[in-house]
Amino acid sequence: GEDVEQSLFLSVREGDSSVINCTYTDSSSTYLYWYKQEPGAGLQLLTYIFSNMDMKQDQRLTVLLNKKDKHLSLRIADTQTGDSAIYFCAESGNNAGNMLTFGGGTRLMVKP
């Protein structure tokens, strides 16, 4: 079946850039997503990218997609303490129900 992998933990200093990486195995992925989860809360959709795109930028967020290597990354510019959270990568295959497969999440810690 499909698999999505992420590193468990990332620590950066406030003001630096953060780069969270994700790899996936499903070559038929149509959309790839980044979600943010703050403690005790649900998931917030940050951004998503269609599989025929290489890059998408939205304010401080930049998503890069290398479809050949099945590698997705999320770059957060000027990282703030409020960005501390768990970030989930997800992919949707070619299915009518738009079921998502999630990675295990990367915990981002931003130090002041």
Add this chain to the structure above:
Amino acid sequence: SQTIHQWPATLVQPVGSPLSLECTVEGTSNPNLYWYRQAAGRGLQLLFYSVGIGQISSEVPQNLSASRPQDRQFILSSKKLLLSDSGFYLCAWSVYRGYEQYFGPGTRLTVT
């Protein structure tokens, strides 16, 4: 605008007791609905999804079941809870054949 509600927010139940978690969506019609479970420190596991009233697809065999009695209502149930059912249960919705999934605030279930 669309909103998604889940209740209860927190639940502590003994092993062997029944379970009923409710999810409702406002501001949209004929949504796709999803139930996910997040075990402590883990990623999300899709449990059930529904593309219409009475249409439920199960992704993981277990002692849980789901029902969709109304267009915008999704219920997760169990007749007898197990310790392994503990976790954070998240409901999500998307526009029918849409690509963005939006999550509710979640229910934290502890089975004792």
